[in-house]
Amino acid sequence: MEVTDKELLIRYRRGQVDALEALIEKYRRPLFGFIINMIQGRDEADEIFQEVWLRVIRKHVKYKHGNFCGWLVRIAHNVIIDRIRRRKPELSLDEEHEEGLSLGQMMQSNEPEPATRMALQDLSVRINEAVNVLPAEQKEVFLMRVQAELSFSEIARIQKVSINTALARMQYALGKMRTILSKDYRELNEKFDS
Amino acid sequence: MNCEKIQQQILLNQTGELSGQEFETLCNHLVECEKCRKYRDDIEKVMSVARTSLPAGEPGAAVMAGILAAAREESNRKPLFFTPAYMQWAACAAAAVFIICGTALWSFREKPVSAASQMSTIAMAVGSEEVLHAISQSGKTEKDQELQSLASQLLLMEGFIVEEHPAEIEFSDAVDERQPTALQLHSIDAFELQRCV
Numbered sequence: 001m002e003v004t005d006k007e008l009l010i011r012y013r014r015g016q017v018d019a020l021e022a023l024i025e026k027y028r029r030p031l032f033g034f035i036i037n038m039i040q041g042r043d044e045a046d047e048i049f050q051e052v053w054l055r056v057i058r059k060h061v062k063y064k065h066g067n068f069c070g071w072l073v074r075i076a077h078n079v080i081i082d083r084i085r086r087r088k089p090e091l092s093l094d095e096e097h098e099e100g101l102s103l104g105q106m107m108q109s110n111e112p113e114p115a116t117r118m119a120l121q122d123l124s125v126r127i128n129e130a131v132n133v134l135p136a137e138q139k140e141v142f143l144m145r146v147q148a149e150l151s152f153s154e155i156a157r158i159q160k161v162s163i164n165t166a167l168a169r170m171q172y173a174l175g176k177m178r179t180i181l182s183k184d185y186r187e188l189n190e191k192f193d194s
Numbered sequence: 195m196n197c198e199k200i201q202q203q204i205l206l207n208q209t210g211e212l213s214g215q216e217f218e219t220l221c222n223h224l225v226e227c228e229k230c231r232k233y234r235d236d237i238e239k240v241m242s243v244a245r246t247s248l249p250a251g252e253p254g255a256a257v258m259a260g261i262l263a264a265a266r267e268e269s270n271r272k273p274l275f276f277t278p279a280y281m282q283w284a285a286c287a288a289a290a291v292f293i294i295c296g297t298a299l300w301s302f303r304e305k306p307v308s309a310a311s312q313m314s315t316i317a318m319a320v321g322s323e324e325v326l327h328a329i330s331q332s333g334k335t336e337k338d339q340e341l342q343s344l345a346s347q348l349l350l351m352e353g354f355i356v357e358e359h360p361a362e363i364e365f366s367d368a369v370d371e372r373q374p375t376a377l378q379l380h381s382i383d384a385f386e387l388q389r390c391v
């Protein structure tokens with residue numbers, strides 16, 4: 001029988017570090033995938049990944065139940081916001097959550113350089129580019145959904161918005177990606193039909 | 195149902211967040227609507243390709259080692275329950291729970307809601323200067339007398355003179371705390387109140 005995340009955490013609370021190691025391994029890909037696509041910088045992604053787990057280690061008593069991956073992504077979201085705020089302290093979190101703007105403003109610097117764009121060639125690179133030019137809130141919803149496989153109610157809770165807003169952000173993201181990738185649909189269809 | 199709503203439901207269906215009824219509506223719509231079928235197929239492709247195409251990567255070995263070292267250090271510490279800070283916190287929490295429960299039990303020992311609500315109603319009456327009379331000839335209890343006396347004190351504190359006539363406040367259970375109603379304050383003979391300042 002599979003050991004649940006909760007059981008692994010209880011084991012860690014009792015001193016079994018290998019139980020935590022199992023959790024880190026289990027969520028390494030979705031969590032790191034989410035972070036690296038949000039941040040676009042290998043070193044910073046490493047730091048954020050480490051910070052997330054250090055917060056888990058310090059605050060693991062706060063985890064009660066629910067999707068453990070969702071809890072990790074929520075911590076990652078907070079770590080990323082904290083870092084961006086440190087860089088641009090004039091932007092407030094409230095604005096971000098109420099206006100739905102400031103996270104986007106904060107992350108505008110992550111758009112790829114023109115030189116990088118020139119180098120984009122194959123489909124997967126174009127998808128990567130399409131994701132990276134999305135406004136940050138939409139990009140985050142898309143990554144939470146695709147990379148971390150969170151439900152919309154979890155995404156809404158993390159972003160502190162209604163489920164309808166989370167859905168609308170995903171729809172916008174998908175809509176833009178459909179447009180950007182419309183030329184590639186033939187290729188996509190071939191890929192899927194084969 | 196319109197196509198935009200259906201497209202949201204396509205997304206919710208992927209995460210298992212649809213009710214049975216909604217799922218049925220979605221299925222029925224998809225059978226009839228080619229546009230939404232295309233939307234579903236397109237987004238499934240986009241998401242599937244994105245899942246495999248977006249950078250995944252791995253945290254560096256030093257990162258993993260650092261996390262595990264911190265985990266070991268944390269678990270080697272004294273258990274949280276025996277730290278002085280925790281004990282202090284626990285003592286405060288226990289005292290707070292004791293006080294809250296004690297207060298609650300004391301105030302709710304009989305007719306709890308009615309008494310508290312009536313006092314707030316009276317206070318509002320004082321504030322409004324409109325409803326200054328609450329009277330009835332019947333249903334007086336010992337508790338009501340206490341409350342009436344409290345109400346008189348309250349009114350006096352607010353600058354009113356209270357002249358008691360042989361009538362009292364009737365206390366009803368159906369209290370709207372926001373606004374005194376005819377049910378709560380009904381009659382104008384018991385108190386004659388005047389501004390004394």
Ligand SMILES: [Zn+2]
Nearest residue numbers: 197227229230
């Ligand atoms: Zn439709």
